[in-house]
Amino acid sequence: MKLDCAVITAAGRDQRDLPLQSLVDRDGQSRSALAILLREVQEAGIRRVGLIGHPGAEQRYLEAAAEFQDLIEFIPQAEANGYGQALYLARDFVGSSHFLHLVGDHLYVSDTSQGCARQLVDLAKTEDCSVSAVQSTREHQLGLYGAVGGQKVTGRERLYKVEVVREKPTPTLAEQELVVPGLRVAHYLCFFGMHVLSPGIMECLERELADREQPLSLSTALNHLVQQEQVLAAELAGSRHNIGMDYGLFYAQLALGLRGVHREEFLGGIVNLLAAVPGGRG
Numbered sequence: 001m002k003l004d005c006a007v008i009t010a011a012g013r014d015q016r017d018l019p020l021q022s023l024v025d026r027d028g029q030s031r032s033a034l035a036i037l038l039r040e041v042q043e044a045g046i047r048r049v050g051l052i053g054h055p056g057a058e059q060r061y062l063e064a065a066a067e068f069q070d071l072i073e074f075i076p077q078a079e080a081n082g083y084g085q086a087l088y089l090a091r092d093f094v095g096s097s098h099f100l101h102l103v104g105d106h107l108y109v110s111d112t113s114q115g116c117a118r119q120l121v122d123l124a125k126t127e128d129c130s131v132s133a134v135q136s137t138r139e140h141q142l143g144l145y146g147a148v149g150g151q152k153v154t155g156r157e158r159l160y161k162v163e164v165v166r167e168k169p170t171p172t173l174a175e176q177e178l179v180v181p182g183l184r185v186a187h188y189l190c191f192f193g194m195h196v197l198s199p200g201i202m203e204c205l206e207r208e209l210a211d212r213e214q215p216l217s218l219s220t221a222l223n224h225l226v227q228q229e230q231v232l233a234a235e236l237a238g239s240r241h242n243i244g245m246d247y248g249l250f251y252a253q254l255a256l257g258l259r260g261v262h263r264e265e266f267l268g269g270i271v272n273l274l275a276a277v278p279g280g281r282g
Contacts (some may be wrong), residue, residue: 001125003098005048006041007090010104016054018105018244020064023253026260033107033243034061038068040108044117046100050075050093052086082215088205096199106193109255110238116194119236124196129230133192135240136183139171145190146219148233149178158235162226167219189233192240201225
């Protein structure tokens with residue numbers, strides 16, 4: 001499998017400034033969310049990144065990328081017409097290759113020394129097919145994510161053959177189409193915000209864009225892709241953090257701090273804060 005590039009989407013109206021936010025990474029260094037993402041991509045062996053962004057924002061993104069800016073080719077999205085349309089703008093950039101895709105409003109925190117992107121890229125190369133990272137997610141959060149239904153791959157842990165993809169399904173639809181044997185009751189496999197995709201996804205997006213007037217989701221195109229080629233879903237050793245949600249930056253920073261080089265100091269600070277809360281133990 002040829003896999004030498006990545007695409008990060010960051011042009012959504014509510015998403016544009018999120019990659020510019022600053023956090024302290026696992027090494028104790030202050031970095032933008034974009035720089036943390038780019039480091040994740042680089043450690044997965046990727047050396048070219050197409051960044052889909054709002055026109056006029058290129059310089060801001062380059063500054064936020066810091067030492068990783070040489071990886072970036074900026075791709076402007078002049079007119080917002082959905083997530084799928086944004087990804088389709090990278091068709092010439094990715095060409096005939098598989099590519100890693102990440103969303104610019106998420107951060108990924110691995111539970112191991114190997115980053116989430118590295119885990120996904122290695123798995124996709126081994127299986128020689130598209131693989132979407134997923135996370136077991138409670139039913140009440142279904143309205144925030146795309147979700148997949150399918151079956152466990154025999155003899156493999158946390159790996160699934162995707163049979164159907166739905167964008168932000170209702171609990172009723174999820175119960176009808178997306179129940180995966182082996183998951184806890186009222187839990188579903190929702191997107192992690194990270195995929196390795198074949199060039200076939202661009203063909204699916206092109207067909208859908210030609211037939212639709214409404215904004216296009218990636219889930220719609222992925223649902224067509226699973227009908228024509230193998231697509232797997234994998235639960236990675238790590239967690240996703242949507243920094244665009246309420247307290248999203250806080251939870252992302254909490255996850256990074258608890259897995260970082262200053263863990264003990266960070267944890268001690270949290271304990272002190274909790275102790276100072278009225279009603280806590282002082």
